[in-house]
Amino acid sequence: MPTITFAQSSGATTEITVAEGTSLMRAAVTNSVDGIVGECGGQAMCATCHVYVRPEFTDQLLELSDDEDEMLDCTTAERTDSSRLGCQIKMSPALMNIVVDVPADQV
Amino acid sequence: MSTPNAPTGVCPFSGATGPAETDPPAEPVAVPPTSTSPGTFAEAPVADWVTIPDLYNDPFPLYQRMRAESPVHWVPAVNRYMVTSYAACHEIEQDEARFSADENNSLMKRAMGHSMLRKDNPKHQVDRDSYGSTLRPGTIKKHWNQIFASNHAKSLDALIAKGPGADFVWDYAAPYTAENLRLICGFHNATQEDLQRWSQSMIDGTGNYADDPEVWAKSAAASAEVDAAIDEMLPYLAANPDHSLLSGLASLPIPLEAIRANLKMTIGGGLNEPRDVLATTVWALLNHPEQLAAVKSDPKLHAVAFEESVRWVAPIGMYPRETTADVVLEGVHLPKGSRLGVVLGAANRDPRIFEDPESFNIFRPKKPHLGFGGGVHFCAGTWIARAQVAQIAMPALFERIPDLRLDPSSQSIDAGWVFRGLTKMPVTWG
Numbered sequence: 096m097p098t099i100t101f102a103q104s105s106g107a108t109t110e111i112t113v114a115e116g117t118s119l120m121r122a123a124v125t126n127s128v129d130g131i132v133g134e135c136g137g138q139a140m141c142a143t144c145h146v147y148v149r150p151e152f153t154d155q156l157l158e159l160s161d162d163e164d165e166m167l168d169c170t171t172a173e174r175t176d177s178s179r180l181g182c183q184i185k186m187s188p189a190l191m192n193i194v195v196d197v198p199a200d201q202v
Numbered sequence: 203m204s205t206p207n208a209p210t211g212v213c214p215f216s217g218a219t220g221p222a223e224t225d226p227p228a229e230p231v232a233v234p235p236t237s238t239s240p241g242t243f244a245e246a247p248v249a250d251w252v253t254i255p256d257l258y259n260d261p262f263p264l265y266q267r268m269r270a271e272s273p274v275h276w277v278p279a280v281n282r283y284m285v286t287s288y289a290a291c292h293e294i295e296q297d298e299a300r301f302s303a304d305e306n307n308s309l310m311k312r313a314m315g316h317s318m319l320r321k322d323n324p325k326h327q328v329d330r331d332s333y334g335s336t337l338r339p340g341t342i343k344k345h346w347n348q349i350f351a352s353n354h355a356k357s358l359d360a361l362i363a364k365g366p367g368a369d370f371v372w373d374y375a376a377p378y379t380a381e382n383l384r385l386i387c388g389f390h391n392a393t394q395e396d397l398q399r400w401s402q403s404m405i406d407g408t409g410n411y412a413d414d415p416e417v418w419a420k421s422a423a424a425s426a427e428v429d430a431a432i433d434e435m436l437p438y439l440a441a442n443p444d445h446s447l448l449s450g451l452a453s454l455p456i457p458l459e460a461i462r463a464n465l466k467m468t469i470g471g472g473l474n475e476p477r478d479v480l481a482t483t484v485w486a487l488l489n490h491p492e493q494l495a496a497v498k499s500d501p502k503l504h505a506v507a508f509e510e511s512v513r514w515v516a517p518i519g520m521y522p523r524e525t526t527a528d529v530v531l532e533g534v535h536l537p538k539g540s541r542l543g544v545v546l547g548a549a550n551r552d553p554r555i556f557e558d559p560e561s562f563n564i565f566r567p568k569k570p571h572l573g574f575g576g577g578v579h580f581c582a583g584t585w586i587a588r589a590q591v592a593q594i595a596m597p598a599l600f601e602r603i604p605d606l607r608l609d610p611s612s613q614s615i616d617a618g619w620v621f622r623g624l625t626k627m628p629v630t631w632g
Contacts, residue, residue, distance in 0.1 A: 165338060
């Protein structure tokens, strides 16, 4: 099953194994990962599950939708080239061991 | 991923482009468990000391006592379990399997029809998706912000023309937000006064726990007026599309019954909430001169003040859920079919989450509040409210009337617990 590693700015990491199809946001919220809020339950409406995806995994992600793109403009922490919404990342074999950095601010 | 993911624009909301330099970083919310230990639970205590008049006048002292005693109480006066802790409210929001929005004997369904707000997924998602991009940040930035600015200039002119002693709520905030809502919905055949009357009449029906026949009659009359207005607008908007909700719906194979119910829910939720948060935020700032001065000197703080206001006095203070099975919520047993009141107005002042929670303080460490709800029913109008209040109204208001203050000769009044806001707010200047 796919494993997600959440890296905090403090250096602490949390590794979570989830079923395929689970969103990265849901995995974080269900397991109380610090810094991932997921206010809107996965509708790309709140920008509180912002993560920075490590470069080696970005090619495996689905393209950015218009909805996700506009919402990433509204993140509290700075948007960068590696910014994505966790709710739009669905776990698949291609993302077997994805590593993401959790922003310092989410609200 | 082949699409470059560099920043492509700025958020349409100045306060949300990034934290102000003085903002402390958000701290992770640690939700302390209130359960005793796995497998053990308690029955909900009975709060027979809670009365509807007390809730209406000032619910916060009651919430303090309830939260300290138990996260959940059975409250005979409202015939529901009231859930008052942050942790319990948050758990409900994140779990629609155990806590259904599709309440039996719902007053809202009777007043407005069966809207997305009272549906669980997948039915809820079908209705929600039918609203398309109308309420999203991109459309707000491209389309609504300039319309809100134009509407705001007219409302502010009207307030200034009325002169010192005018009522901030009824002479300014209500007409402004009602006119915005009229255009967002696409009611080109109605006035902002119609929107105000429809909203209040149907909301009164939604809260008609006393089963007053006169309230039901007014609610039904407003509902029929909305139906007629929708019937008239749909063919027009199909031929003359614009950015409104009804225009989007006119081109979709959505049952008329769902369109009607969802628009009525939107009329209710889209008017009182921005109106009340605008008045509450300004009222709080006028009562805290040092915070007002900070907001005036740093435009990004308008958005911070808005969020703190929604935390401090959630415009929707309570919404219902119903348990689908026997559950243990934060250590309290709830039988299947229990009717719950998820009291956001209490959760947002939970001292286990927010330090000094009864105070309005825009400088408090940022933490997620529950004022817009959470999970799949997270308020679809959140960004519209942020735009029309924090982005457009507040900066223009304080620029045009820099010496705005509460009228010392006439007391402001706030009221309500299911919905809470200022019902009277005389202001003066000059």
